[in-house]
Structures are given as structure tokens and as C-alpha cells.
Amino acid sequence: MTTKTGSTAKEMLSRTIQLPNNLKIPQIQLGLYMMSPTETTRSVRWALEAGYRGFDSAQWYENEAETASSIASFLSSPNTTSSGITRSDIFYTTKLKDNSTSVSQIRRAVDKSLSAAKPLGYVDLFLLHSPLGGKAARMTSWKTLEEYVLAGDGDDEQVEIKSIGVSNYGVAHIEELMASNPRVKPAVNQIEVHPFNTQNAIRECCAKYGIVVEAYAPLARGMKFGGRSKTLKGLADKYGVSEAQLMVRWSVQHGFVTLPKSAKKDRLVTNADVGGFEISKEDMATLDGLDEHLVTDWDPTDAP
Ligand SMILES: NC(=O)c1ccc[n+]([C@@H]2O[C@H](COP(=O)([O-])OP(=O)(O)OC[C@H]3O[C@@H](n4cnc5c(N)ncnc54)[C@H](OP(=O)(O)O)[C@@H]3O)[C@@H](O)[C@H]2O)c1
Structure with missing residues (x-):
């Protein structure tokens, strides 16, 4: 049975989730992995015009500067200023590529990202991109990010970091971090x-500590599109939506922050247009049952 909920794409894109700190994070954001600098500038602009307010970059993606300047250029355009949209409506995330036991090496890398984010004035969320590097490097990297958050915005010249989190952390990494009594709690994993990869154990561990789950590769990189999963296609047809929309909606209904990536204007708009239907409880369970631990890129969640 299809239930119409009737939210527009713009309304879906304005939905937020409360983080463990005082920040609210947009639930549907644009993923920016594997976007060239030119694609980034243009896709971020299209996304902002469509109503996206969250952007997920990383040192790895080599598009931090283009992301920040595209957002800043949108914010300063006459149409935007007259509509009242300001920096505080935007949520910008980036990530530290390499954990290290050298505080100066970490600081150099973080400062480079902050310098790229200068047009935005602050970074909403800074993540450790992965648990790789071993326990000592993870702990030093986390403590160094904490120092940035705790330093706050005392210095006008310094680009502030509002909140921090982790990425690709498995259960053991989360337990390790929480056992260290962190001065700043991880906001997200x-x-x-x-x-096709439901990660139940990690999700349960995140829930235990109030850590928000951000779902990357929410479209499984398109690997199951075009009828390659008969169940996915059958349910998409049942609800009269695309396979991509069904996957984004599944992610939203589970309460994740979800990060579908597209460098195509029509796709990034339709991917967020998921407010017109609601997946029934039974169909959510059917989709949950498709889990086959499909890894689309890498899986460092069990790294030592
Ligand atoms: N922390 C990490 O280690 C990590 C790892 C991977 C991803 N991420 C984050 O999560 C984001 C999303 O993950 P992802 O980029 O790997 O995969 P994804 O969002 O699951 O899928 C993106 C792929 O699907 C295609 N696509 C998008 N919309 C489509 C549609 N409506 N119909 C058909 N194909 C469509 C895109 O092509 P087009 O661009 O041509 O539309 C692209 O090839 C990343 O961009 C990044 O921000 C983080």
C-alpha cells in the first residue's frame, strides 16, 4: 500500500537531525566523492539552487576549495541574500585523510583544509576519514581535532571547527574511542x-552512544540499478519511483543522514524528491533483508 506524505524535494532537503551537540545536520546532503573541481563547482551550485544545504567533502576528494567557494558564491549572490539564506543554513563537512602520531603533521593537514574553507568562515563537521593507522594514530588524531573544537572562535582569523566525528569506524574503534572518555563526543560515524550492506552491528553501537549514522554510498554506487536486484526494481515500480529514490527513502526512514552523490543536475534533483511516498513497514523489512555486505569502495571497519 503506497502512502503519500506529500513533502516536496525542497522540504525534504530542509529536514535536519539533531547532533549530540547543539548543531542540527541536514538529513539529505550531496556527496562529493569523485567529482572533478569543475564538476564540483557546478554541482554544488545546482544542488544549492535545488535546496540542498549539506555538502560532504574530504581532503581525499581534492575539491574542498571548489566546494567552499561555490557555496560562498551562492550565498553572496543577490537572489540568495534577498531570500534570507545565510551561512548558518549551510552544513559543510570535510575529513582528515591520514591519521598520524605526529600532532604537527595532523595540524598541517587540518590547517590546509581550514584554509580551503576560509570563504565559509567555519567548518561544521570535521571527520577522521578512517580508523587506519593503528590505535596510537587514531587517538592522537582525535585529540588533535578536539583541540580545534575546544579552541572555539576566540581568534577571528582562525577558521573554526564546530563539531567532529569519525568515518568507517567499526564497533571496536567506537568502543576504543568511547573508553578513552573523549573531551568532545563524536557527533557522527x-x-x-x-x-545491500545494512551494518546492523555498527548501527547498534552508534545508537548506544547517541552517535548519528551517516550513510555513504546510499545508492550502492548504482550497482543494483537497472533491474539487477529484482526486489529493488519491483518495489520501486510498486511505489512509482526510481530505484535511486527508493534507496534514498529507505535511508531517510531509517533516520540516517544520507549522502547520495550525483554530478548530474536532473539526478541530484530527483534523488532528493522522496517526500511523496512512504515505504511500508513490511517493505522496509524486505529491503533490510537484501543485506549481502556489498562493499562498493573499501571497508576499513575491521582495521587493527
Ligand atoms: N567516508 C568514506 O569513506 C566514503 C566513501 C564513499 C563515499 N563517501 C561519501 O558518500 C557519498 C556517496 O557515495 P558514493 O559517491 O560512493 O556513491 P552513491 O552516492 O551511492 O552513488 C553515486 C553513483 O551513482 C550514480 N547516480 C547518482 N544518482 C543516480 C541516479 N538517479 N540514477 C543512476 N545513477 C545515479 C552517480 O553517477 P553520476 O554522478 O554520473 O550521476 C555515481 O556514479 C560520496 O560522494 C562521499 O561524499 C564517503
Whole structure:
């Protein structure tokens, strides 16, 4: 049975989730992995015009500067200023590529990202991209990010970091971090999550500590599109939506922050247009049952 909920794409894109700190994070954001600098500038602009307010970059993606300047250029355009949209409506995330036991090496890398984010004035969320590097490097990297958050915005010249989190952390990494009594609690754990990789154990651990799950590769990189999963196609047809929309809606209904990536204007608009239907409880369970631990890129969640 199809239930119409009637939210427009713009309304879906304005939905937020409360983080453990005082920040609210947009639930549907644009993923920016594997976007060239030119694609980034243009896709971020299209996304902002469509109503996206959250953007997920990383040192790895080599598009932090283009993301920040595209957002800043949108914010300063006459149409935007007259509509009242300001920096505080935007949520910008980036990630530290390499954990290290050298505080100066971490600081150099973080400062480079902050310098790229200068047009935005602050970074909403800074993540450790992965648990790789071993326990000592993870702990030093986390403590160094904490120092940035705790330093706050005392210095006008310094680009502030508002909140911090982790990515690709498995259960053991989360337990390790929480056992260290962190001065700043991780706000999120960004992991691969979609119906073909449901990550139940990590999700349960995040729930235990109030850590918000961010779902990356929510479309499973399109690997199951075009009828490659008969169940996914059958349910998409049943609801009269695309396979991509069904996967984004699944992610939203589970309460994740979800990060579908597209460098195509029509796709990034339709991917967020998921407010016109609601997946029934039974169909959510059917989709949950598709789990086959499909890894679309990498899986460092059990790294030593
Ligand atoms: N923390 C991490 O380690 C990590 C790892 C991977 C991803 N991420 C984050 O999560 C984001 C999303 O993950 P992802 O980019 O790997 O995969 P994804 O969002 O699951 O899928 C993106 C792929 O699907 C295609 N696509 C998008 N919409 C489509 C549609 N409506 N119909 C058909 N194909 C469509 C895109 O192509 P087009 O661009 O041509 O539309 C692209 O090839 C990343 O961009 C990144 O921000 C984080």
C-alpha cells in the first residue's frame, strides 16, 4: 500500500537531525566523492539552487576549495541574500585523510583544509576519514581535532571547527574511542549503509552512544540499478519511483543522514524528491533483508 506524505524535494532537503551537540545536520546532503573541481563547482551550485544545504567533502576528494567557494558564491549572490539564506543554513563537512602520531603533521593537514574553507568562515563537521593507522594514530588524531573544537572562535582569523566525528569506524574503534572518555563526543560515524550492506552491528553501537549514522554510498554506487536486484526494481515500480529514490527513502526512514552523490543536475534533483511516498513497514523489512555486505569502495571497519 503506497502512502503519500506529500513533502516536496525542497522540504525534504530542509529536514535536519539533531547532533549530540547543539548543531542540527541536514538529513539529505550531496556527496562529493569523485567529482572533478569543475564538476564540483557546478554541482554544488545546482544542488544549492535545488535546496540542498549539506555538502560532504574530504581532503581525499581534492575539491574542498571548489566546494567552499561555490557555496560562498551562492550565498553572496543577490537572489540568495534577498531570500534570507545565510551561512548558518549551510552544513559543510570535510575529513582528515591520514591519521598520524605526529600532532604537527595532523595540524598541517587540518590547517590546509581550514584554509580551503576560509570563504565559509567555519567548518561544521570535521571527520577522521578512517580508523587506519593503528590505535596510537587514531587517538592522537582525535585529540588533535578536539583541540580545534575546544579552541572555539576566540581568534577571528582562525577558521573554526564546530563539531567532529569519525568515518568507517567499526564497533571496536567506537568502543576504543568511547573508553578513552573523549573531551568532545563524536557527533557522527559515516559508514557505508544501504539495503545491500545494512551494518546492523555498527548501527547498534552508534545508537548506544547517541552517535548519528551517516550513510555513504546510499545508492550502492548504482550497482543494483537497472533491474539487477529484482526486489529493488519491483518495489520501486510498486511505489512509482526510481530505484535511486527508493534507496534514498529507505535511508531517510531509517533516520540516517544520507549522502547520495550525483554530478548530474536532473539526478541530484530527483534523488532528493522522496517526500511523496512512504515505504511500508513490511517493505522496509524486505529491503533490510537484501543485506549481502556489498562493499562498493573499501571497508576499513575491521582495521587493527
Ligand atoms: N567516508 C568514506 O569513506 C566514503 C566513501 C564513499 C563515499 N563517501 C561519501 O558518500 C557519498 C556517496 O557515495 P558514493 O559517491 O560512493 O556513491 P552513491 O552516492 O551511492 O552513488 C553515486 C553513483 O551513482 C550514480 N547516480 C547518482 N544518482 C543516480 C541516479 N538517479 N540514477 C543512476 N545513477 C545515479 C552517480 O553517477 P553520476 O554522478 O554520473 O550521476 C555515481 O556514479 C560520496 O560522494 C562521499 O561524499 C564517503
